[in-house]
Amino acid sequence: MANIVLHESEKNQSIGQATGRYTVSQLIRYFAADLPKSSNYPRHARAYVKDCIKKRFAIDAISFARYTAELPPNRVSPLRKFLFFYQQIGQPLVVPDPKRSKLSPAANELVLRFIREARNLRGEHSKETYTKALNAFFAYVDQQQQAGLPASLSGLTVTDFVLHLKAEDYSPFTINLYLSAVKQLAAWCIRRRDELKLNEHQLNELRDIDYVRGLAIERTFYKDSLEAHERTLLLDDVESAKELAILALLGLEGLRTVEVTRLRLGDLDFGRHQLQVLGKGKNTRKAIKFFAACQQIVERYLVDTDRWPLSSDRRNEVLFDDLKTYQIRYIVDKQLRKHGLKRTGMSAHSLRHTVGQLLLEAGVDLAHVQQHLRHETMETTQFYTKKRTQKTYLQQMPD
Structure with missing residues (x-):
């Protein structure tokens, strides 16, 4: 049995005989050197060694028996192999790894x-x-x-x-x-x-x-969308004029959450029925149709906040003060759950898919849907067509 060697600077830390000195990671790295790459032996050995350090036990047959007493056989085998390895290299002194920086791994x-x-x-x-x-x-x-x-x-x-x-x-x-x-x-x-x-x-x-291959992705939407009656239900019984305006811009206009946070009063053109939208990662705004139903909801919110009618000296004022995307997601999820619409794949971004899907179902030309959602390519917009085809296939196919 190996004796515990406690140097004054290593009290409560070190174990084994002073025939060598290794940190836990160094010891496990040597142990893993000749093992198969996919082996889980090093992970189990590390846990055993750290337990010995914590309890001030030697790495020997006694601590092995105690540690493995209630473990299944597939966990005991790796530790038996490690104990044999440790004895073969002369039972060196083992100390904990130095404390790591609390900075996140990418914070360098x-x-x-x-x-x-x-x-x-x-x-x-x-x-x-x-x-x-x-x-x-x-x-x-x-x-x-x-x-x-x-x-x-x-x-x-x-x-x-x-x-x-x-x-x-x-x-x-x-x-x-x-x-x-x-x-x-x-x-x-x-x-x-x-x-x-x-x-x-x-x-x-x-x-x-550069040669590492990614995974194949089926070119389809990974988000769900609402049916027309579900969208109507979503906009019903909303707690505040602000939350209703946010939901309308998402579910009637198809804006992204980040685009809602960027809206300024100068982006709202009620006279020409246009919204100026600053897209994700973009430096320029694009004009889209400002639907009448959404105009009415946003106008009520502006009245509620004493900013109606709009004045030219407030053009740069944000529509929603200090609004964050996570707050928008919370509002959407809350309203979805309220009306029993929350399901797997249903999120704030699903409201954007809802707008595209319902515009196509209403007979709007594919090119116009692309322009409204500001997709870079027609291929992205065509995914909505594919989804609509899948949905109506059984009803449209004749016997």
Whole structure:
């Protein structure tokens, strides 16, 4: 049995004999070196070692027996193999890993520079999305390294990351979005190879990332939409004029949540029946039809807030003061639940799909629906046609 060796600077931390010194991660990394890449042995071994440190037990047959007493056989086998490995290397001293920074994995100078300099990330929402994606990747890298497995910004690790997300039931859309963020970071690093002093091996690992394949996505909507009578119900019995105006802009005009937060009084043209909309990640506004039903609801809200009739000196004033997208999602979900309309796939963005779907069902030309929803390509708008066809197929097909 190995004796506990407690140096004054390592009291309550170290275990084993002082024939060597390893952190938990170093020990597990050596243990994992000859194991299959997909093995879960390192994870179980890490938990066992940390338990020994916490309880000040030696890593030996006694602590092994106590730890595995109530574990199933498939959990005992990895630990038995680890204990044999530990004895073979001379039962070295093991100390906890140094405390990690509380900063998020992507909160480092390199990634922050990439987010700041990326030309395609125009809006704050896009920057937040890419930061979240890179956080997820570097958190995965950290977990792999903590388990004693090699991981880095390389094609092999990114491939494993994609498989990990798939195993965690992330949607293909989200997986491809995260993959795109990592690929763009890699490309950004390659362009700054001299500044970052990258060697040829590092460059090759970065180039390999571009060959990682994403998941196939069926080109269809991943959000549900309301029927006409359901939309009417949604706009009934709303708590305030403000919430009703928000719901109308989403469910009658088809605006995105971020577009609602950007609306200014100068964007409302009641005389010409037009709305000027600043789209996501855009710097210019596009005019769309300001439907009469929505005009009436917005006008009531302006009366309620003492801003009707509109005056030219208030053109730059926001329509909804300090409104956030998460608040809009809360309002929509609350109203959906109130009328029993909340279901899987139904969200604030579903109201935009509702507008497109109902416009087509009302006989509006596909090109006009595209212009109203401000889709970049006709292909996006055609998804509504596909959904409508699926919905009416059985009724329209003759016997």
